[in-house]
Amino acid sequence: MDKKIGYLGPCGTFSELAVRQYLARQPAGDVQMVALPSIYEVLAAVVQGEVTEAVVPLENSSEGAVNQTQDLLAHTFPDLRIKGEIILPVVHCLMAPPGVSLKTIERVLSHPHALAQCREFISRHLPGAQVVETASTAAAVHLVASTGAPWAAIGPVTAAREYGLEVLVEKINDCPGNATRFIVVGREDGGWAPDCKTTLIVSVAHRPGALYEVLGEFAARGINLTRIESRPSRRRLGEYLFFIDLVGHRLDEQVQEALEAVASRAELRVLGSYPADLSGPEHTADPVDKVKRPADDIPSSSTVEAGFTGQAVSPSPVQWEEIEGLREAIDEVDEQMVELLARRNALAVRIGKLKAGVCPVRDPHRESRVLARVRRLAQLKGVDPAIVEKVYRLIIQHAVRLQREQQGGARAACTPPAGDF
Numbered sequence: 453m454d455k456k457i458g459y460l461g462p463c464g465t466f467s468e469l470a471v472r473q474y475l476a477r478q479p480a481g482d483v484q485m486v487a488l489p490s491i492y493e494v495l496a497a498v499v500q501g502e503v504t505e506a507v508v509p510l511e512n513s514s515e516g517a518v519n520q521t522q523d524l525l526a527h528t529f530p531d532l533r534i535k536g537e538i539i540l541p542v543v544h545c546l547m548a549p550p551g552v553s554l555k556t557i558e559r560v561l562s563h564p565h566a567l568a569q570c571r572e573f574i575s576r577h578l579p580g581a582q583v584v585e586t587a588s589t590a591a592a593v594h595l596v597a598s599t600g601a602p603w604a605a606i607g608p609v610t611a612a613r614e615y616g617l618e619v620l621v622e623k624i625n626d627c628p629g630n631a632t633r634f635i636v637v638g639r640e641d642g643g644w645a646p647d648c649k650t651t652l653i654v655s656v657a658h659r660p661g662a663l664y665e666v667l668g669e670f671a672a673r674g675i676n677l678t679r680i681e682s683r684p685s686r687r688r689l690g691e692y693l694f695f696i697d698l699v700g701h702r703l704d705e706q707v708q709e710a711l712e713a714v715a716s717r718a719e720l721r722v723l724g725s726y727p728a729d730l731s732g733p734e735h736t737a738d739p740v741d742k743v744k745r746p747a748d749d750i751p752s753s754s755t756v757e758a759g760f761t762g763q764a765v766s767p768s769p770v771q772w773e774e775i776e777g778l779r780e781a782i783d784e785v786d787e788q789m790v791e792l793l794a795r796r797n798a799l800a801v802r803i804g805k806l807k808a809g810v811c812p813v814r815d816p817h818r819e820s821r822v823l824a825r826v827r828r829l830a831q832l833k834g835v836d837p838a839i840v841e842k843v844y845r846l847i848i849q850h851a852v853r854l855q856r857e858q859q860g861g862a863r864a865a866c867t868p869p870a871g872d873f
């Protein structure tokens with residue numbers, strides 16, 4: 453067995469759908485799915501080694517944070533780490549035993565979050581029904597199916613099939629874009645990958661500007677925060693823990709620097725870095741709102757370009773010939789640039805070997821001199837110095853990472869300490 457994944461059961465919950473969505477994106481392997489009765493037991497199973505990973509809900513697009521998950525991670529299971537996220541579209545259905553109609557329903561059962569997501573539907577269509585909370589959506593479906601009473605459950609359509617109920621009304625969630633973000637929790641977080649997110653818990657001193665200063669460390673480095681949520685610290689009234697999600701991996705140069713700066717100002721715990729689920733609405737809905745990544749700078753073929761306002765007309769064969777010739781020249785330049793980059797990287801690695809055990813890999817003074825010099829060179833050649841600086845910051849970041857990898861200490865040195873709030 454390669455993996456055992458725990459989730460909030462019984463079969464047919466949205467958590468189960470989330471696990472299936474997660475597994476569909478993983479390399480094939482032998483996986484056992486283990487349904488457990490509560491979020492507490494799901495997380496405890498990871499700590500006790502009964503499962504290798506667990507999938508638990510963290511937030512919903514209409515109802516906000518799942519406080520229980522946040523509190524358990526903050527206070528009860530400090531050694532757990534977040535290693536993945538899954539954004540699942542959540543569509544609720546109203547289901548009942550065969551023969552029960554909307555008008556005859558006496559009770560409606562579901563998980564409190566599901567009931568909250570369908571609040572308007574319930575008040576409009578089931579005003580006389582008693583609302584009953586259950587441990588999960590599937591538990592509600594199971595209960596309604598086993599009693600056969602004129603009750604209805606709210607849950608995923610897959611649960612209706614699983615337990616033999618009839619779907620009376622589909623898509624009853626009040627917000628059509630309803631989605632839940634689940635996290636994959638393990639004893640280690642995810643390794644470095646592009647398009648990652650990092651989740652932190654920060655506790656700041658009780659003085660003016662303390663939170664502002666922490667947030668400033670991210671702003672100063674252009675790090676995008678995607679969520680900030682506060683929960684009581686449980687130490688005293690008026691003191692909070694801030695759950696912060698940011699774009700980037702904790703091993704990214706800028707993120708690493710920001711985390712070091714935050715740790716010097718506040719109590720910091722890194723819950724983990726993990727690949728962002730790019731299927732989520734923040735990436736697919738309105739392109740203006742989506743997280744900006746490097747490829748966004750390249751205009752798509754449908755982008756309206758400055759200087760081109762008329763109808764598209766194909767270039768003539770002569771123009772095409774010239775374009776092709778110039779493109780060949782660009783290809784040659786690209787070859788040289790990549791060749792030069794490889795040479796630069798190899799030199800940096802040699803420097804890294806000489807620094808091993810002697811001095812830190814990063815040398816901010818040298819970096820400033822390198823950047824100042826290339827800016828000057830750019831100016832002399834009529835190239836935008838800001839663009840050249842941007843490119844060089846990436847090149848230097850990569851050189852530093854190569855040196856750290858070659859020294860073999862990158863991961864060990866950066867593994868977040870297990871704090872205890």
Ligand SMILES: C=C(O[C@@H]1C=C(C(=O)O)C=C[C@H]1O)C(=O)O
Pocket residue numbers: 799800803813814815816818819822847848849851852855
């Ligand atoms: C290559 C070095 O290591 C790092 C990388 C640098 C670079 O790529 O130019 C500059 C300074 C160091 O942070 C070096 O020390 O020269």
